[in-house]
Each structure stands twice: as structure tokens, then as C-alpha cells.
Amino acid sequence: MIGARARSHRLALAVIGASLAAAVLALLFAVQRQHQHAIEAEQARLATAAQVVEEHMQGVILAVDNLLRQVIEDIQRTSDGQPDDTPHSRRILAEAGRLLPGVGVLFLIDARGYTAASSVKEPLPKTDLADRQYFKDLAFGHEGLHIGRAIQGRVLPANYFTAARALRSGDGGFRGVIVAGIDIAFAERFYNSLDLGPEGIVGVYRTDGTGVVRHPFDERFLSASVPTDVGGMFAAGRLGTLFHASPVDGVERLIAYREIPGLPLYVVVGKTAADILAIWRRETWSMAALAGMFLAVIALLTVVMLRGFRREERIQEALASSNERMNLTLRMVPVTLAELDRELRYTWLVNPLTRIPAEQFLGKTQRDLIGPGGRELDKARREVLRTGKPRRLETALRFADGVIRHVDAIVEPRKNDKGNVVGLRSALIDVTERVHERQELIEAKAAADKASQAKSRFMAAASHDLRQPLQALRLYLEVLAGQLAGRLQTSAIDHAREAMVSVERLLGALLDMSRLEAGLIKPEIREVPMADLVAPVIMDCEAQAAEKGLKLRWRACRRPVSTDPVLFQRILRNLVVNAIRYTRQGGILVGCRRRGRMAHIEVWDTGVGIPADQLPLIFDEFYRTPDAEGACNGGLGLGLSIVQRTAQLLDHALEVRSRPGCGTVFSVALPLVDADALVPSGPVSA
Structure with a gap:
């Protein structure tokens, strides 16, 4: 017997250990898979967003470039090609500026680097822009479109990036620059629609690492550049994704980058790791909670099993004493418990309501012992025998000595294995005191209601009877007012009238209250x-x-x-x-x-x-x-x-x-x- 129990213990521990190991491995595998899936799904989504931004930015740049070409052609066709501040030049720039709402300003720069004309209505003061990188590059031979980094404007107080082309003479000589200053926030609504989370970013960078556009905008962006290693990754491939800490705000993000074909620009779309893994963390915590519950259940089962083996040895010893304690408990509880056969004869009884010993009930009916005083209870018991459905009722038992006991009776059928009713189980709870207390409460409430009605009738009668002397007093006051003419007497009469009105109002209110309380108003x-x-x-x-x-x-x-x-x-x-x-x-x-x-x-x-x-x-x-x-x-x-x-x-x-x-x-x-x-x-x- 002891060896069998030891083998059972070892088997139970082995099963528990295997279950715990399997649960931990399954949890770790699921967490890792969920983490990888979250990263891969976000990489694909960011790559798609980068493609959308690339197409949008490419369209904007090409539209601006076409606009610059048209302006250069108009200036060279209608004037001598010099970037001068003339009404004609300003008109060309103003008309061109209206074609693209995203363009903040168009302006001409002469060969010395000074602003010559702009698209704004008011003439701008001449500003020296010879130190701008786009001017220096174009002045020293850069051909085609020049995309400049984000700058803080001098011509207008705004943050923008530039798209510029050189104005050249027929022999290729440098005459100046036509510049479009594009507001960095021109596509803010479009970028917000990408749903990159509260700390997501959209950026456009030049191939030298300097920034062109950043959303949301940060003043530090104007002076920041992409680190050399990240710039190298941009240059190594046309598109890709990587984790990268921003040089602007230091926040680490998963970014997708993509080259804009035909332009020296890269698009960057980023989302923080916290936002990407938020759902994964919630699911991980949920799985951890489930695993914890599973482990708790396993631990509980272990404790139950170990205790069960020890408890088994004591069960037989406890059975005998348990029966004895149950009988003692039944005798101490103030409930009469009984079993009856189909003839309503008692076969078992505990705590009879009378002084007759329980043994004298056995084999006898209730009518044999107390006479007809329990007729209603007998009727309910026969109904349960007939229908097989339990009953509960409150009834009174009148004993042979004249004592009346009110009981809460519960009668249930006792069935054999085939479902046939072979007898009854009955419980009688003595509720005599509760019935007496309930009756006393009913009588007390009736007395209170009667007193309240008497009070209401008294208030109504008193209020009504007091109105007659008050009416007489009002008449006397009017007569007295006609006989007294002095100021002091008149004032006293007025005060008396006011007091009279207050009393009448009080009586009226009391009468209304009493009628409402008495239920006289229908x-x-x-x-x-x-x-x-x-x-x-x-x-x-x-x-x-x-x-x-x-x-x-x-x-x-x-x-x-x-x-x-x-x-x-x-x-x-x-x-x-x-x-x-x-x-x-x-x-x-x-x-x-x-x-x-x-x-x-x-x-x-x-x-x-x-x-x-x-x-x-x-x-x-x-x-x-x-x-x-x-x-x-x-x-x-x-x-x-x-x-x-x-x-x-x-x-x-x-x-x-x-x-x-x-x-x-x-x-x-x-x-x-x-x-x-x-x-x-x-x-x-x-």
C-alpha cells in the first residue's frame, strides 16, 4: 500500500513537471512569434506608407520644377532674361505662385545674390542670399533642379525648403536664380492621415543627410543631419527598414526609407517601438496572466492531490464520528426533520415540536399524535405524494394541549432508483415568534394610520374653524381703518393687515396639507x-x-x-x-x-x-x-x-x-x- 502511494506521488509530480515545462515553452514560443509578427506587419505597413509619401513628394517636386521651368521660359521670352524687379516679373511670379497653393513664395535672385522680385503682393526689401547653399551650387555650375535643405526664411519669416533653378544667358552665363520656397507644413493634413501614432514621423532627406521635410516639425530639425552610418544605409539600397534613434528628438523608431526616383531625396516614415509593440505587450500580458492561472491551477491540483493521499487514511476513522456529530447537530438545530412513508407514517424524526419523544412518532401518523390540528399540512403532504413536486407553505399546528405553533413547512418527495415516490422528507421550522411580530407590526401600522388620519381631520377642522374669526377680525380692521386718520394709526392698521394675510396664508397652507394627507382631494x-x-x-x-x-x-x-x-x-x-x-x-x-x-x-x-x-x-x-x-x-x-x-x-x-x-x-x-x-x-x- 505504501509503495503504491509513493509511485502515485512520483507519477503526479512527473505529470506536473511536464505540464509546467510545456506551458513555459509554449508561452515563450508564442511571445516570440507574436513579437516577430508585430515587427514584420509594421515593416510592411511602413513600407507602404513610405511608398505613398514618395509618390506624393515626387509629384509635388515635379510640379514645382515644371513651374520653375515655365517661369524661366516666360522671363527669357518676354524680357532680356535679367532677374529685375519689374511689374512684368512680379506678375509672372504672382501668377505662377497661385498655381501651386503649397508654394510659400517664388522669388528671383540676381547674379550678386540679392533678391530682385517675388510672388508676394508687397515689394520685399533686397536681401542678400549669396550665402545660401542653393545659390552657391547653382552659381558654380550646378545644372538642373536643386533641392535645398530646410531653412528658416529671410525673405519671409517661415520655415521652408527650396527648389531652385539657375537663370542663364544664351552662352551659358550665370544671371541669377529662380527659387520656390515650399512651406514645410504644406502636406500636414496628408501626413496626419497616415496614422503613425502620437510620436510617428514623416521625413524627407537629401542624399547628403540634411533634412528637407519633417512632420511633426521640430526647430532642431533645421540644424540636424542623418548620422553617417544611417546615411550609408540610405545610399546602399533604394528602400528598406531599420530601427534608428532620431537625431532630432532622440526617440528610437522603426523606420522605412525609400528613394525618390530621379531626385536626390529619400523618404523616411517612422513609428516608435512603443506604439508598434503596444498590442503585442497587451497580448503578452494576457498570455502571461493565463499562464499564471494555469500554473496556479497546477499548483492547486498538486496540493489537492498530496493532501488527498493523506486524507484517505483518515476517512474511515472519521466516518463513525461524523455520523455521531451529524446526529448531534440535527438535535441542536431548531428544525424538525422527518421522513414519512406513503401512508404518512413517520419512519425517522429529529427534534419534534412537542414534548412527545421522537421514538413514539415512529410508525404513527401526525393525526394519531395531535389529532386534526394539522389538517392543512397533511393535505400538502398528500399532494406531494400525488404530484411528485415539492411544496412549501406556512401553516399552523394545533396540538392536543391547545398550544398553536406556526411553522414554515418544506415537503419534498423521496424517490427510489426508478423515480417512483416511495415517501416524503419533511422539514418544519418554528416561526411562531415571527408571525406574532408580524401581526404586532400590522396592528402598530394600523394604529399609526388611524392617528395620522385623526391628525389630518383635526388640522382640517381647526384650519376651517379659525377662518371665521379671522374673517370677522378683517372686517373690524376695515371699520377701524375708516375711523382712524392719523399716520401712526394707519401704519398700525397696515401692519395688522399684513399679519392677518400671513395668518390666512398659513391656515390655507395647513388646510391644503391636511387635505392632501387625509386623501380628501380627488x-x-x-x-x-x-x-x-x-x-x-x-x-x-x-x-x-x-x-x-x-x-x-x-x-x-x-x-x-x-x-x-x-x-x-x-x-x-x-x-x-x-x-x-x-x-x-x-x-x-x-x-x-x-x-x-x-x-x-x-x-x-x-x-x-x-x-x-x-x-x-x-x-x-x-x-x-x-x-x-x-x-x-x-x-x-x-x-x-x-x-x-x-x-x-x-x-x-x-x-x-x-x-x-x-x-x-x-x-x-x-x-x-x-x-x-x-x-x-x-x-x-x-
């Missing part, structure tokens, strides 16, 4: 033109806004909506009055917007705004938002609470958004009766 939903809803509210609030010097405007809509007009006007009036109260200057706008099948009535103000931390509180009862100076700006703190409850009663969505110091917008959504486009009829002032 909305009458009907189709209403929107203008009929908004116009009366605007007219009622116009005077209040005018007293504060505010403009109250509204933008009418023609579509009808579905709402209770009385309740909605109460919402809108509260919102407009609230906006007037918290607005010192500017105005209030009431408008409507369509969103789908809903019309949103919005109230905009230019008031103090509401801080973000107070937005959740503004709909609370008796909450008043302080104004910009920290003082509560009038009001009772009930208006917005009434607005919210009324909107909920009408099932109208209510929204608010605000910016402190800028103003607030309240929005109420009403369903459109006709879902066609809302057609604003224009702004209408109240």
Missing part, C-alpha cells in the same frame, strides 16, 4: 389647453412681480395636456410666487418644452439659486431656503411641500435644478393629449 383629470392653464396664473402674479421691478414672461404652447386644471394651477402659482420671492433683479420666465409624449412646464428665475446640499431639503415641510445674505426670504416653508405632494397626486414628475448666484428652474411634466410637435406661439409678456 383629482379630476381632463384635457385642457395649455394656455388656459398658464395665463390665469401669470395674470394673478403680474402685480406682485411688478412691485419688485421684475419681468414676468411666459412662452405659450398650443397643444392640450391632460391634468386637473385647479390642482395644476395651484402647483404653478406656488412655483411662480416662490420664484418672485427669491429673485431680486432680472425676471421670471414660464415656458414649455416637449420631450417625447410629455410637455414640461418650466419656471425659470434669475434669483439667488439653491446650494446643492439644500436641494434635497427644499420640499420638506416648513423648510425655507436662506437667500444670498443668509436670511430666510419670507414664506412659510409649506409651498414647495404642497407642490410636491400635489404633483405626486397628479402623477406629474417634478424636477429642480439650480446654480447658486444664477437662478433656479422648476419643471413639471404633463402628458400631451396630441403627441404632435409642440409649436411655441412666441414669447408673450404678462
Whole structure:
């Protein structure tokens, strides 16, 4: 037995070692293949991009060369061939410059090296360009087109490279130079379309290593040159790819270079190694993660296998004690577990709900032991025997001693190998306390609802009864005002009237709140033109806004909506009055917007705004938002609470958004009766 286990251990370790070695080798091979594939794919793509740039650059240079030839021919045909600053020369250059938008400037240089004429509208000051390399080369016998390196212009403040030809007399004498200064950024949009990554480059170099074009442009490019070894590679072959650190910014890139046929130029297209290998790195990390997971699984399997051998020796010893512990656990858990035969006789039972010992249940039915008090449970058990489907129910068991136990009963069929139901398994969980607690909660809620309704009825009655003495007090104040003529008496009467109005408003708000809480308000939903809803509210609030010097405007809509007009006007009036109260200057706008099948009535103000931390509180009862100076700006703190409850009663969505110091917008959504486009009829002032 021990030798067999040792051989099993060795075999398991050998399998694990072979699996690990195979996984590591496969990972390394896949990583290397992916790396090589990424480089090769990018080499091919860069070579294609270099060919595209080569063809584009060749076309540009040939077009410029043809233009220079034409200018030379025109000058020699229509004048004595001298590069002079004449209207005729300037016209020739200007017309030629318009033919190629990429050409920055065309200018003539005389035999001494001074600028004679240009394609720009304004005459340029004479500039000495005798030290320019293109002038020296052409003056000392260079024939044909001369492509110059990138330079910073003297004639115009720009960075460009030059394409130049010599002006010669009939006997070959040197008379000057015609130069095209081509803006280095002339093909920037074209180069951006190549998608070379954030640090990719496009360059054009002369065969001597000096730069002609670089995208993106870098000031260091004007003085940089291609290293000798790289220049040698350019000269050794017409095209190719290599990794190379740029002499301009020092960034290493994979570059594809390509000679422009017929021109002493090379095109270079480069992309950084980081951009090229970004996808490869992500895939490598993914493979590494998978390999790590695989190794973790192998390690886990190893641990499991080694422990399994040790555990096997203890299984038999544990079985006996396990059965004993299971029986003890079942006795300690407050759940009655039982097995019954098809006659509903108990064959096994743990933790009976009564004081009757479990042994006395065996061979007997529940009816034999507790009488008819478990009729519903017996019915469920017979249903499971008939259908073979488990059941769960909550029921009450009445025992012979009068005790009632509420149980959560689970009944499952017990089947043989052929699938036939041969008995039942049952679990009874005593939930008597939970049922009592649930009943107490129901009774407590009913009492709370009753108290709330009583409070609402009291508030409604009190508010209504208080209106009568207040009306009488108002009449007495009017009579008293007619009898008193002094300034002090009149002022006192006015203050009393204001106090009376505040009390009436408070009672009105309390009455509205109590009616809403008591559910006494029943909305009458009907189709209403929107203008009929908004116009009366605007007219009622116009005077209040005018007293504060505010403009109250509204933008009418023609579509009808579905709402209770009385309740909605109460919402809108509260919102407009609230906006007037918290607005010192500017105005209030009431408008409507369509969103789908809903019309949103919005109230905009230019008031103090509401801080973000107070937005959740503004709909609370008796909450008043302080104004910009920290003082509560009038009001009772009930208006917005009434607005919210009324909107909920009408099932109208209510929204608010605000910016402190800028103003607030309240929005109420009403369903459109006709879902066609809302057609604003224009702004209408109240």
C-alpha cells in the first residue's frame, strides 16, 4: 500500500513537471512569434506608407520644377532674361505662385545674390542670399533642379525648403536664380492621415543627410543631419527598414526609407517601438496572466492531490464520528426533520415540536399524535405524494394541549432508483415568534394610520374653524381703518393687515396639507389647453412681480395636456410666487418644452439659486431656503411641500435644478393629449 502511494506521488509530480515545462515553452514560443509578427506587419505597413509619401513628394517636386521651368521660359521670352524687379516679373511670379497653393513664395535672385522680385503682393526689401547653399551650387555650375535643405526664411519669416533653378544667358552665363520656397507644413493634413501614432514621423532627406521635410516639425530639425552610418544605409539600397534613434528628438523608431526616383531625396516614415509593440505587450500580458492561472491551477491540483493521499487514511476513522456529530447537530438545530412513508407514517424524526419523544412518532401518523390540528399540512403532504413536486407553505399546528405553533413547512418527495415516490422528507421550522411580530407590526401600522388620519381631520377642522374669526377680525380692521386718520394709526392698521394675510396664508397652507394627507382631494383629470392653464396664473402674479421691478414672461404652447386644471394651477402659482420671492433683479420666465409624449412646464428665475446640499431639503415641510445674505426670504416653508405632494397626486414628475448666484428652474411634466410637435406661439409678456 505504501509503495503504491509513493509511485502515485512520483507519477503526479512527473505529470506536473511536464505540464509546467510545456506551458513555459509554449508561452515563450508564442511571445516570440507574436513579437516577430508585430515587427514584420509594421515593416510592411511602413513600407507602404513610405511608398505613398514618395509618390506624393515626387509629384509635388515635379510640379514645382515644371513651374520653375515655365517661369524661366516666360522671363527669357518676354524680357532680356535679367532677374529685375519689374511689374512684368512680379506678375509672372504672382501668377505662377497661385498655381501651386503649397508654394510659400517664388522669388528671383540676381547674379550678386540679392533678391530682385517675388510672388508676394508687397515689394520685399533686397536681401542678400549669396550665402545660401542653393545659390552657391547653382552659381558654380550646378545644372538642373536643386533641392535645398530646410531653412528658416529671410525673405519671409517661415520655415521652408527650396527648389531652385539657375537663370542663364544664351552662352551659358550665370544671371541669377529662380527659387520656390515650399512651406514645410504644406502636406500636414496628408501626413496626419497616415496614422503613425502620437510620436510617428514623416521625413524627407537629401542624399547628403540634411533634412528637407519633417512632420511633426521640430526647430532642431533645421540644424540636424542623418548620422553617417544611417546615411550609408540610405545610399546602399533604394528602400528598406531599420530601427534608428532620431537625431532630432532622440526617440528610437522603426523606420522605412525609400528613394525618390530621379531626385536626390529619400523618404523616411517612422513609428516608435512603443506604439508598434503596444498590442503585442497587451497580448503578452494576457498570455502571461493565463499562464499564471494555469500554473496556479497546477499548483492547486498538486496540493489537492498530496493532501488527498493523506486524507484517505483518515476517512474511515472519521466516518463513525461524523455520523455521531451529524446526529448531534440535527438535535441542536431548531428544525424538525422527518421522513414519512406513503401512508404518512413517520419512519425517522429529529427534534419534534412537542414534548412527545421522537421514538413514539415512529410508525404513527401526525393525526394519531395531535389529532386534526394539522389538517392543512397533511393535505400538502398528500399532494406531494400525488404530484411528485415539492411544496412549501406556512401553516399552523394545533396540538392536543391547545398550544398553536406556526411553522414554515418544506415537503419534498423521496424517490427510489426508478423515480417512483416511495415517501416524503419533511422539514418544519418554528416561526411562531415571527408571525406574532408580524401581526404586532400590522396592528402598530394600523394604529399609526388611524392617528395620522385623526391628525389630518383635526388640522382640517381647526384650519376651517379659525377662518371665521379671522374673517370677522378683517372686517373690524376695515371699520377701524375708516375711523382712524392719523399716520401712526394707519401704519398700525397696515401692519395688522399684513399679519392677518400671513395668518390666512398659513391656515390655507395647513388646510391644503391636511387635505392632501387625509386623501380628501380627488383629482379630476381632463384635457385642457395649455394656455388656459398658464395665463390665469401669470395674470394673478403680474402685480406682485411688478412691485419688485421684475419681468414676468411666459412662452405659450398650443397643444392640450391632460391634468386637473385647479390642482395644476395651484402647483404653478406656488412655483411662480416662490420664484418672485427669491429673485431680486432680472425676471421670471414660464415656458414649455416637449420631450417625447410629455410637455414640461418650466419656471425659470434669475434669483439667488439653491446650494446643492439644500436641494434635497427644499420640499420638506416648513423648510425655507436662506437667500444670498443668509436670511430666510419670507414664506412659510409649506409651498414647495404642497407642490410636491400635489404633483405626486397628479402623477406629474417634478424636477429642480439650480446654480447658486444664477437662478433656479422648476419643471413639471404633463402628458400631451396630441403627441404632435409642440409649436411655441412666441414669447408673450404678462
